[in-house]
Amino acid sequence: MENIQHISSGPLTWSKYDVVIVGSGPSGVMAARTFAEKGQAVLVLELGPVASPGAIHRDHQAPYSMAYGARGKLDTDPWTACCVGGGMQFYDAITFRYRAEDLTASRFLASDMEIDWPISISDLSEAYSEVESLLRVSGTSGHPEFQLSGRGRQLFASLEELGMQPKRIPLAIDAPGEASGCISCSACDERVCPIGAKASILSRSLFYDEGLSGSIDVRYGIFVSRVLSSREAHIDGVECFITFTADILNIPASKVILCANAIQSAAVFLRSSSIHIGQPTLFRSGLIGKGLSFKISGYSTGYVGDIPSDFDGPHAGPHATVFSDKFYSHADVPTGLGGMIYEANLPTPNENRKLLRLHYIAGEEPWSHNQIELTDSLDANGVPRLKISYTNSQNDLDRINFLAERSEDVLRSMGMINIHREPFQHGKATCSSPCSSRARSVVAVKAGRSSGGRSAIPAAPV
Ligand SMILES: Cc1cc2nc3c(=O)[nH]c(=O)nc-3n(C[C@H](O)[C@H](O)[C@H](O)COP(=O)(O)OP(=O)(O)OC[C@H]3O[C@@H](n4cnc5c(N)ncnc54)[C@H](O)[C@@H]3O)c2cc1C
Numbered sequence: 357m358e359n360i361q362h363i364s365s366g367p368l369t370w371s372k373y374d375v376v377i378v379g380s381g382p383s384g385v386m387a388a389r390t391f392a393e394k395g396q397a398v399l400v401l402e403l404g405p406v407a408s409p410g411a412i413h414r415d416h417q418a419p420y421s422m423a424y425g426a427r428g429k430l431d432t433d434p435w436t437a438c439c440v441g442g443g444m445q446f447y448d449a450i451t452f453r454y455r456a457e458d459l460t461a462s463r464f465l466a467s468d469m470e471i472d473w474p475i476s477i478s479d480l481s482e483a484y485s486e487v488e489s490l491l492r493v494s495g496t497s498g499h500p501e502f503q504l505s506g507r508g509r510q511l512f513a514s515l516e517e518l519g520m521q522p523k524r525i526p527l528a529i530d531a532p533g534e535a536s537g538c539i540s541c542s543a544c545d546e547r548v549c550p551i552g553a554k555a556s557i558l559s560r561s562l563f564y565d566e567g568l569s570g571s572i573d574v575r576y577g578i579f580v581s582r583v584l585s586s587r588e589a590h591i592d593g594v595e596c597f598i599t600f601t602a603d604i605l606n607i608p609a610s611k612v613i614l615c616a617n618a619i620q621s622a623a624v625f626l627r628s629s630s631i632h633i634g635q636p637t638l639f640r641s642g643l644i645g646k647g648l649s650f651k652i653s654g655y656s657t658g659y660v661g662d663i664p665s666d667f668d669g670p671h672a673g674p675h676a677t678v679f680s681d682k683f684y685s686h687a688d689v690p691t692g693l694g695g696m697i698y699e700a701n702l703p704t705p706n707e708n709r710k711l712l713r714l715h716y717i718a719g720e721e722p723w724s725h726n727q728i729e730l731t732d733s734l735d736a737n738g739v740p741r742l743k744i745s746y747t748n749s750q751n752d753l754d755r756i757n758f759l760a761e762r763s764e765d766v767l768r769s770m771g772m773i774n775i776h777r778e779p780f781q782h783g784k785a786t787c788s789s790p791c792s793s794r795a796r797s798v799v800a801v802k803a804g805r806s807s808g809g810r811s812a813i814p815a816a817p818v
């Protein structure tokens with residue numbers, strides 16, 4: 357698309373823009389569209405390049421600066437993915453909505469922070485419908501339900517027998533047989549769809565501004581170091597460097613929206629500690645970077661052994677098609693608030709032979725001691741590296757163990773032997789696994805509900 361270009365591809369007239377958005381992921385694109393719908397000229401600045409069709413996730417995450425984790429080692433990944441479109445280019449297209457209990461979680465969870473949202477699910481329903489329509493989510497807005505995978509059908513039947521309320525996952529993937537429908541090229545996870553069947557910001561042309569009264573320009577290959585402000589309640593612009601040339605560039609702007617993911621948005625704020633934005637208490641409060649929360653999640657795998665079964669073959673097609681929400685909120689779950697259990701196939705088809713892998717997942721308790729901070733150590737571009745401190749609460753460990761046990765009940769009921777629970781890696785600050793990259797962190801820029809971490813529209817943790 358013509359409006360998505362490398363920052364060095366030509367000069368821009370900065371005075372043209374009403375608003376600068378940092379980050380081109382799902383939060384950034386929805387913010388950009390919202391302003392452009394109101395007639396504003398929007399400039400989106402993105403660090404990473406355009407990821408090619410078929411590209412894999414690690415190539416758009418591993419090359420970027422790591423952060424210090426809990427053990428003091430430089431082993432923690434603070435990015436979802438660096439590219440135009442952000443993590444959504446590589447996601448699994450699972451598009452659950454949040455539920456009422458997620459927005460009023462203080463009824464269930466403990467925290468030393470404010471965790472309830474000042475909005476209700478009904479306030480969000482119109483926005484959810486708009487996004488589902490843009491992404492063509494299966495089972496919504498007249499789009500057909502996605503067919504279950506072969507192993508999904510087996511799982512569905514077993515969940516039903518156990519009274520676990522199986523359902524089809526809402527998937528932002530065009531169904532096989534539709535124009536540009538899924539061709540089951542792989543097991544889908546961590547891959548840019550080569551044919552655009554999986555909805556992403558690029559495959560659904562969400563930056564396309566024709567029909568919007570304003571305009572959107574996206575420039576990539578540029579890192580925003582900090583927000584500039586010379587006086588109280590006034591933004592001057594952003595200080596950036598061009599990764600290609602290492603040139604430093606100041607872009608004037610009176611409105612800056614940080615959509616750089618929860619960790620990186622807070623990092624921009626922390627690097628901008630001298631800014632005099634309209635909420636000086638935001639900085640004095642010391643809240644920025646605190647209350648980091650990801651998702652409690654884990655995987656259990658059952659193996660079928662040598663006996664011939666429906667799980668002998670490879671798996672190709674969506675990462676997951678079936679879920680159970682029986683324990684989303686349930687009296688048996690520690691605290692009463694649980695989460696989802698669903699099929700979670702491994703990224704390459706053959707890895708899935710002779711096994712079934714289940715994922716269990718729920719939102720976490722935010723605690724102020726879980727946080728990101730700047731360190732004195734500089735990365736190759738002279739940017740202070742981040743330190744991520746993180747420990748799970750006992751409530752969260754009890755909740756995830758409960759969901760793991762229920763998932764393993766399911767695998768046993770399907771005749772699986774040799775059930776293996778992958779070590780929980782949701783103490784993200786201790787690892788650099790993809791689980792950390794999927795962090796849907798809620799970095800606490802709670803004062804004034806800044807855009808510091810939440811996506812424009814909350815989605816249930818995946
Ligand atoms: C493999 C994988 C599978 C997933 N599956 C699902 C799923 O099925 N369903 C689901 O709901 N979620 C899924 N997720 C999570 C989802 O992708 C993220 O929650 C989502 O992308 C977060 O959106 P965001 O806009 O907040 O941030 P991001 O997507 O991280 O976008 C932020 C962008 O900002 C850029 N950026 C950061 N700092 C700067 C800076 N200083 N200057 C310039 N640019 C900057 C980054 O390069 C990035 O492109 C998955 C994630 C991964 C990695």
Ligand code: SF4
Pocket residue numbers: 529537538539540541542543544547548549550551552553554672673674
């Ligand atoms: S499995 Fe289907 S949706 Fe996923 S990447 Fe391949 S073609 Fe696209």
